[in-house]
Amino acid sequence: MTHAVGIDIGGTGIKGAVVNVKTGELVTDRVKLPTPKGGEPDDIVDTVDEVIARLGGLDKKTAVGVCFPAAVVKGVTMSAANVSKAWIGLEAEKLFEKSLKRDIHFTNDADAAGVAEQRFGAARKVKGLVILTTLGTGIGTALIHRGHLVPNAELGHLEIDGHDAETRAAFAAKERENLDWAAWAHRLQTYYERLEALLYPDLFIVGGGVSKNADEFLPLLKLRTPIVAAELRNNAGLLGAAALAAD
Numbered sequence: 001m002t003h004a005v006g007i008d009i010g011g012t013g014i015k016g017a018v019v020n021v022k023t024g025e026l027v028t029d030r031v032k033l034p035t036p037k038g039g040e041p042d043d044i045v046d047t048v049d050e051v052i053a054r055l056g057g058l059d060k061k062t063a064v065g066v067c068f069p070a071a072v073v074k075g076v077t078m079s080a081a082n083v084s085k086a087w088i089g090l091e092a093e094k095l096f097e098k099s100l101k102r103d104i105h106f107t108n109d110a111d112a113a114g115v116a117e118q119r120f121g122a123a124r125k126v127k128g129l130v131i132l133t134t135l136g137t138g139i140g141t142a143l144i145h146r147g148h149l150v151p152n153a154e155l156g157h158l159e160i161d162g163h164d165a166e167t168r169a170a171f172a173a174k175e176r177e178n179l180d181w182a183a184w185a186h187r188l189q190t191y192y193e194r195l196e197a198l199l200y201p202d203l204f205i206v207g208g209g210v211s212k213n214a215d216e217f218l219p220l221l222k223l224r225t226p227i228v229a230a231e232l233r234n235n236a237g238l239l240g241a242a243a244l245a246a247d
């Protein structure tokens, strides 16, 4: 199988594209619709249906991968930091399968991005531990050790100085509090220092939409671990979701 559909459900937008899972390239334009207010399951499922319709629909053979901002265990969403609490304990994979009338592969969004960077991007040749972080509405993290994903690392929720880290250091916090790059980088410094003190990674990869502005903030960080922008930028999640579905 060469082509698969990847869908990335985020706090602000739901993106989809058909992907070449051998090369990691998009073979269609990316479709993006706003995430429905409140992030309720049925509304999100409807929006995913609409994204797929706009991609030109699906034939029977195309695999579909969906990634979502929550810990996912056996198709069940276990958490819900920036979406409706109705997702907690929900058989999410089954819900999408019922609506799309086909099997899908459902996974955490940061894990999907980590898999994509491991196969096609910045983690490709790294032998040790890679920590991918996505800086968006929340902070997503993926641990890749020697090419293998350790799923559902929720390190965006480390408690630092009495706060859930993502509420201070996600890109949404920068926007909410009108922080300039230097002030935000100061918070990132504290966050990445904590990660390196706990896990001794060989590489940090920074994904999420803001990775396109990496030059504004990565040079301000002083870490012992190399830190680079995601090569696949904000497409990493949907690329990884598609690749996992094709597996």
Ligand code: BGC
Pocket: 068, 069, 070, 071, 079, 081, 082, 108, 109, 110, 111, 134, 136, 137, 138, 139, 140, 141, 154, 156, 166
């Ligand atoms: C969620 C993670 C998710 C991250 C990025 C966090 O709030 O707990 O599961 O990967 O946001 O979307």
